[in-house]
Amino acid sequence: MNHSRLVTARVARRHTEAEGIVSFELVSVDGGELPAFEAGAHIDVHIPGGLVRQYSLCNPPMERHRYQIAVLRDDASRGGSAGMHDAVHEGDEIQISAPRNHFAIAQGHVRHLLFAGGIGLTPLLCMAEQLSREGAAFSLHYCARSSARAAFVERIAGSRWADQVRCHFDDAGQAQRIDLDALLADPQPDLHLYVCGPQGFMNAVLDKARSLGWPADRLHYEYFAAAPALAANVDEASFDIRLARSGRVVPVQADQTVTQALAAAGVEVPVSCGQGICGTCLTRVLDGEPDHRDLYLSPDEQARNDQFLPCCSRAKSRMLVLDL
Numbered sequence: 376m377n378h379s380r381l382v383t384a385r386v387a388r389r390h391t392e393a394e395g396i397v398s399f400e401l402v403s404v405d406g407g408e409l410p411a412f413e414a415g416a417h418i419d420v421h422i423p424g425g426l427v428r429q430y431s432l433c434n435p436p437m438e439r440h441r442y443q444i445a446v447l448r449d450d451a452s453r454g455g456s457a458g459m460h461d462a463v464h465e466g467d468e469i470q471i472s473a474p475r476n477h478f479a480i481a482q483g484h485v486r487h488l489l490f491a492g493g494i495g496l497t498p499l500l501c502m503a504e505q506l507s508r509e510g511a512a513f514s515l516h517y518c519a520r521s522s523a524r525a526a527f528v529e530r531i532a533g534s535r536w537a538d539q540v541r542c543h544f545d546d547a548g549q550a551q552r553i554d555l556d557a558l559l560a561d562p563q564p565d566l567h568l569y570v571c572g573p574q575g576f577m578n579a580v581l582d583k584a585r586s587l588g589w590p591a592d593r594l595h596y597e598y599f600a601a602a603p604a605l606a607a608n609v610d611e612a613s614f615d616i617r618l619a620r621s622g623r624v625v626p627v628q629a630d631q632t633v634t635q636a637l638a639a640a641g642v643e644v645p646v647s648c649g650q651g652i653c654g655t656c657l658t659r660v661l662d663g664e665p666d667h668r669d670l671y672l673s674p675d676e677q678a679r680n681d682q683f684l685p686c687c688s689r690a691k692s693r694m695l696v697l698d699l
Contacts, residue, residue: 380410380472380473381421381470381471381472382403382409382410382470382471382472382473383403383404383468383469383470383471384401384402384403384404384409384442384468384469384470384471385401385402385403385404385466385467385468386399386400386401386463386464386465386466386467386468386469387400387401387402387441387465388400388465389463389464389465392445392526392527393523393524393525393526393527393528394521394523394524395447395448395524396445396446396447396448396494396524396526397445397446397448397459397460398433398443398444398445398446398526399443399444399445399446399459399463400434400441400442400443401441401442401443401444401469401471402440402441402442403440404468408439408440409439409440409441409442410473410474411436411439411474412432412436412442412474412476413436413474413476413479413480413505414436414479414480414498414501414502414504414505414506415431415476415477415478415479415480415498415501415502415597416431416432416436416474416475416476416478416498416501417429417430417431417432417474417475417476417477417478417498417597417653418430418432418442418444418471418472418473418474418475419471419472419647420444420459420469420470420471421469421470421471422455422458422459422462422463422469423458423462423463423469424454424458424462426453426454426455426458427647428455428456428459428648429599429647429648429652429653430444430445430446430497431444431478431497431498431501431571431597431599432444432474432497432498432501433445433496433497433498433500433501433527434501434504435501435504435505435508436501436504436505437505437508442471442474444497445494445497445526445527446459446460446494447493447494448460472647475653475655477597477653477654477671478498478569478571478595478596478597479595480502480505480506480569481567481593481595484565485511485565485566485567486511486512486513486563486565486566486567487502487506487511487512487513487514487566487567487569488513488514488516488558488566488567488568488569489502489503489513489514489515489516489569489570490515490516490518490568490569490570490571490572490576490580491515491516491517491518491570491571491572492518492519492570492571492572492573492576492577493518493519493520493524493572493573493576494526494572494599495570495571495572495573495576495577495599496517496526496527496571496572497571498571498597499515499569499571500527500530500531502569503515503534503536503539503540504534504536506536507534507535507536507539513536513539514539514540514541515536515539515540515541516540516541516543516553516558517531517540517541517542517543518542518543518544518545518553518572518576519542519543519544519545520544520545520546521544521545521546521547522542522544522546522547525542525544528542555579555580555583556583556587559580559583559584559587559589560587562584562587562588562589562590562593566593567593567595568580568584568589568593568594568595569595569596570594570595570596571596571597571598571599572599574598574670577596577598581594581596591673591674591675594673597652598652598670598671599652611629611630611689612629612689612690613626613627613628613629614626614627614689614690614692614693614694614695615627615693615694615695616633616636616637616690616694616695616696616697617662617694617695617696617697618642618697618699619661619696619697619698619699620698620699623640624694625637625640625642627689627690632685632686632687633685633686633688633689633695634646634649634656634685634686637685637699642699644656644658644685644699646686648686649686649687650670650686650687651668651669651670651671651684651686651687651688652669652670652671653671654671654684656684656685656686657671657682657683657684658682658683658684658685658697658698658699659681659682659697659698660680660681660682660683660695660696660697660698661696661697661698662694662695662696663690663692663693663694663695663696664680664690664691664692664695665677665680665683665688665689665690665691665695666688666689666690666691667683667684667688668684668687668688668689669683669684669687669688671684672684683695685697
């Protein structure tokens with residue numbers, strides 16, 4: 376676990392934003408400024424009970440006096456959302472990391488097309504605030520099961536960029552259903568696409584974009600939950616990791632992750648989400664073929680086989696040589 380630059384924050388406000396969604400406003404315990412961030416950034420939150428989870432910041436990025444996150448309660452998750460809903464209250468102090476950004480806005484004279492699915496709205500809200508402030512051309516499409524389960528609709532309606540947002544709710548009739556074919560039909564060179572939400576929603580948007588000729592360098596995305604891993608797969612193969620800097624060989628057993636095997640051998644790799652989502656543990660591969668199982672690297676990046684995420688990925692070759 377990467378514990379560097381932990382900040383103690385106080386929960387200044389907790390608010391129910393929609394059915395099953397609660398927002399938390401976090402401030403510095405000493406009343407000072409929090410570390411700066413840019414749109415798309417997330418923080419690690421240390422939840423009571425020992426869990427660490429990543430949540431996107433959704434307040435305007437020019438703000439330094441607070442961070443705002445929103446959490447969907449998902450009883451099928453690994454316990455983080457339930458912990459936030461049940462155990463974190465106004466006035467509580469919690470540990471958070473400094474912001475990290477793996478989902479940055481493309482720079483230059485470009486236009487931006489944002490797709491949010493459910494709670495995946497949070498980083499895109501922040502992007503909309505920043506793009507509006509910069510006077511950039513953008514539109515945001517917000518998809519949710521119903522208006523009752525859609526967070527921040529009042530905030531969006533009251534924003535100066537409200538006319539750049541289209542809401543698509545499953546229970547609101549066919550006329551306002553999202554039409555990906557029409558929206559993605561013309562991948563002009565100055566247009567960048569951003570998507571965040573449940574895995575099925577993201578895959579639908581990205582698969583459609585790729586089929587319509589969108590190049591990989593204009594597709595920006597961030598997964599916030601991996602598909603449930605298969606329990607104790609008996610077909611997993613063991614393999615070896617060679618550490619290039621020392622020449623040491625570390626065996627990885629069938630029931631171990633690479634990071635677990637390295638930690639057992641005294642080699643610490645910073646890990647945060649443990650699901651191949653956040654990119655914290657990204658490690659250079661010097662030789663061998665990884666078995667990529669992450670949601671962080673693009674298909675093109677995975678195909679290069681020069682880096683992988685050891686928290687979840689394995690090896691197709693008998694040995695991987697890592698830049699460690």
